[in-house]
Amino acid sequence: MNSSKIKKPELFNEGNKKIEFAEMHMPVVMKIRERFLREKPLDGVKISAALHVTKETAVLIKTLSVWGANIFLSPSNPLSTQDDVAASLAKIDNIVVEAWRGMSSEEYFMAIKDAANFKPDIVIDDGADLHITLHEEMPKIAEKVIGGNEETTTGVIRLKALEKENRLLYPVIAVNNALTKFMFDNRYGTGQSSIDGILRATNILIAGKRAVVAGYGWVGRGIALRLKGMGARVIVTEVDPIKALEAVMDGFDVMTMEEASKIGDIFITATGDIDVIRAEHMLNMKDGAILANAGHFNVEVSVKDLEKISDSKEEIRENTVKYTLRNGKHLFLLGEGRLVNLVAAEGHPSEVMDMSFANQALSVLYLINNKGKLEKKVYNVPSDQDQYVAKLKLETMGIKIDELTPEQVKYLESYK
Structure with missing residues (x-):
């Protein structure tokens, strides 16, 4: 066991089974994981994440870890952690987990601060508590962050407010604003x-x-x-x-x-x-x-x-x-x-988080590949990434769609 702080390490086998089930129902993330597996594009990259510790989140975190990242995972809600999933992730050498169900407010915010003190290159957040903690309490650490992702509408609103006041210290991808996220994750x-x-x-x-x-x-x-x-x-x-x-x-x-x-x-x-x-x-x-x-x-x-x-x-x-x-x-x-x-339940079904977390993983790669090129702003997910995730999802569902012919493309681009 690494330096993780969890409550029920004995549940790791149950967590393994849950995560395996989620992986079977998240084919887009698994395809993306396999595509970049040999390259190890995140080798040596430090990631701090504040996410609901569910079986779906575990599929994302495991994907980032096999790409080479060192990860600190804290919760984004004191009551949303699945202890068996936390126990399973804590068994992986390059993942530190500080989360358990039923945290007090003090324990919750201590975990957020510990995630910030991990001195991450990339920040992944769900609600912006980690982003805000870095900006308000640890600006020197925040100034060295390459970039971050934000999963929720609420979090994006908070980060946009920081940007409006010219206080945002690193670029952030609003994963929530991807069409393949909010039209499906938020709605269905x-x-x-x-x-x-x-x-x-x-x-x-x-x-x-x-x-x-x-x-x-x-x-x-x-x-x-x-x-x-x-x-x-x-x-x-x-x-x-x-x-x-x-x-x-x-x-x-x-x-x-x-x-x-x-x-x-x-x-x-x-x-x-x-x-x-x-x-x-x-x-x-x-x-x-x-x-x-x-x-x-x-x-x-x-x-x-x-x-x-x-x-x-x-x-x-x-x-x-x-x-x-x-x-x-x-x-x-x-x-x-x-x-x-x-x-009171388990959060979103795996099939819908498949698209959200595919966007999270690809957005981390986008931030790394564009290090030093992005302004300190909130950016939407690139449209080609959005389209790519949708195409992969359709492909994994066995669905084919039509393509425009060259004549149709020309017709749509002409003013005549």
Whole structure:
């Protein structure tokens, strides 16, 4: 065992089996791994990563490790680590893992700081806690970073804010903004896995329930679509008039949270903002309403407000806490208000993370190959990389598509 800090090293065999299963369902990453295996393009490169320690993440980390990288893996959520996966990765010599399920806030941020102190050449993040720690607390280390990747909408927003203030210390690839990421990972991945988490935590019947989805970005779209498919009567709340209009024309009811709070049975936040569901909404809710969050941080459902208006709380199922309000009603909070799909379930299916992590791996190579050539900005994934990942995915699914003939290309490029 290397210098990893994990809680259940005895689970490494179970972790090995999980990772093997994920590798079978992530053929794009495996093809890319094999393509660059002999070259060892990351030989000697130090990578610090703050990611959900799941079997899918393990496929990415193992790919980077066999390419020659030395890796420090920390979590991006105190409750999303799969301990068996962490134990499996910790057995690999050039990978250090500091993550376990149920970390305290202090332990979580210590792991992030330890990842920063690894003095990485490349930073891979999911939510930007590691990026922000490097910028705010360790700028001298950050100045020597070649570049970084960011996996989430929330993280990209934070990094764009740094860039706007001219404080970004290294170039970052917004992997989240790749079409082969957000159109599939955010929509189909979160859509399915969030409902998976709700069902594992509660085992409720979705059909016939009024489900309120806060936010109609790609995550909210995916959740609303899957709820509708399972028979829920879906309500969308929004602050963006265009997204609200889109939700209406997609067949959903749209109203304010004040209105929705009075009639909803299930509430799922997916906005990336704070205090989406507050005390005034909670006090309006039906007895027995369920609160869940699918945004990156545990700030969308105001747990602070929930605590203030409650007389007592009790964990009645794993990842389900019943709050008894002072007005006598009961509300059920799932996963402490953290990402319900990762706290109460296993996160996105391997097949959808196949494209996201293919983009992560290729973006690391892009940063290395363009060392010193990029400005300190947030960049989108190169379009040819996006297209390449999509083509590989179709190929692994046994699907062929048409190609333009030379005449068709000429026609489309002509003004006549």
